[in-house]
Amino acid sequence: MVNINEIARLAGVSRTTVSRALNQSGYVSEKARKKITKVIEETGYVPSEQAKSLRLQRTKVIGVVLPKISTETLGRIVEGIDEILSASGYQILLANSSLNKEKEIAQLKLLESRRVDGIILAATNREETLMQTIRELRVPLIAVGQDLPEVSSVIYDDFNAAKTIMKKMISKGYRRIGFIGVEETDQAVGQFRKQAYLDVMNEENIEIQEGWMQQADFNIQSGEASMEAMLQVCSTRPEAVFAVTDRLAVGAMQTIRKRGLRVPEEIGIAGIGASEISRYVTPPLTTIDYQYEEAGRESARLLLEQLESGKKSVKKSVMNYGLLERDSLI
Incomplete structure (x- = not known):
């Protein structure tokens, strides 16, 4: 049976390099990654889908940045996001900005460093420091709740x-x-x-x-x-x-x-x-x-569209709303 040591020997790299490539952690040169991927595909060491993810440098993980973890509204958005992404084989990684603008930016950078395939941001502002950080990201980002310039956004009316x-x-x-x-x-x-x-x-x-x-x-x-x-x-x-x-x-x-x-x-x-x-x-x-679950689903669809096309695009989806008339007005 082929093991990680055999993969390293056949690829002409160290065992540590193979481990980093398989776990998507730490630096691995593009040359070494291609060698490892080739050996994996030839030996059948991992399922073909995982080999494909490695070749494409995909982690199948999406980062979701929320201003507060505990609110029901955001929980409903996350449910919608997870419904669509999980059906396509993705997992989500939640990050909490605690309504702190500096922490929001830090979380975006952290998620990118963790090699997520894309990010969905429940944005709370449109300030230039945030927008500059988004422009510098190497992964696609979808905004929910704020109409961010130059970014695909799911917004409420x-x-x-x-x-x-x-x-x-x-x-x-x-x-x-x-x-x-x-x-x-x-x-x-x-x-x-x-x-x-x-x-x-x-x-x-x-x-x-x-x-x-x-x-x-x-x-x-x-x-x-x-x-x-x-x-x-x-x-x-x-x-x-x-x-x-x-x-x-x-x-x-x-x-x-x-x-x-x-x-x-x-x-x-x-x-x-x-x-x-x-x-x-x-x-x-x-x-x-505001049908928050559907807003989450729509943001996930927009992100998957960009991931599949490999191109960043700017689309705006405006969600419908309905008035719930109850007894607090007479």
Whole structure:
């Protein structure tokens, strides 16, 4: 039976070099790699598919960079990614950036050094430092959630989805509408959803009073704090609040209750995301469903397309959305 020592002897290289080539770890010259691959194919040391992967320098591993590992939304995206990639024989390697821009860049570089075949990035910003890192990558990258220039991206219709929520509030008779947003370095969530709020308020000739607009982080506690700040500052209490994520909306609901106020009788509220928690809070939250699993599937399809063609391309896929009208608005 042929073993690794025999492969090394026939290829005229060291056992360590063969091990590195087989495990895709450490440096192996192109000349040595070709010799090893030739011997492997001739001796049948590994299955033909593995030999093919070695010849093409494929690892059959895709890196997925997430801003937070624990959120349900991102979990749904990963499920969609894995469904498509696993069917094509790929495994995924998750990396967490912890909503840290420097760590996000570091994770991209680390995944490339681990010789992944491609990367799917759940992006949180479009800053030049990130874009320069992406340009320098030697593997294809697909972005999810942000429309990155020069990169194939799977994006949500954030502006129109937020406008749909705002129009629903207006149709129910709400006029004094507060807003809880996030940092505008996040174009999709921070800019587009805020702009939709501003546009609808302007179209309806509603003056935005001081304190009605608050900026938060991506967590329930920040939603609570922003709602508290809104109620403390506002001379005229809002009749409803649009929060740009479900988690912020749920946090706002907590503060409203602590203040002895009722949802939706005294303050209506709506979010975006159709998260699991949005169904089980009391009252259930009016929200937007972005079909995150399908977004994950689409990002995997775009990446496989580039891997199969061997060419980087720029395609934009805009996902559909739906309004889930529940009892948090009256």
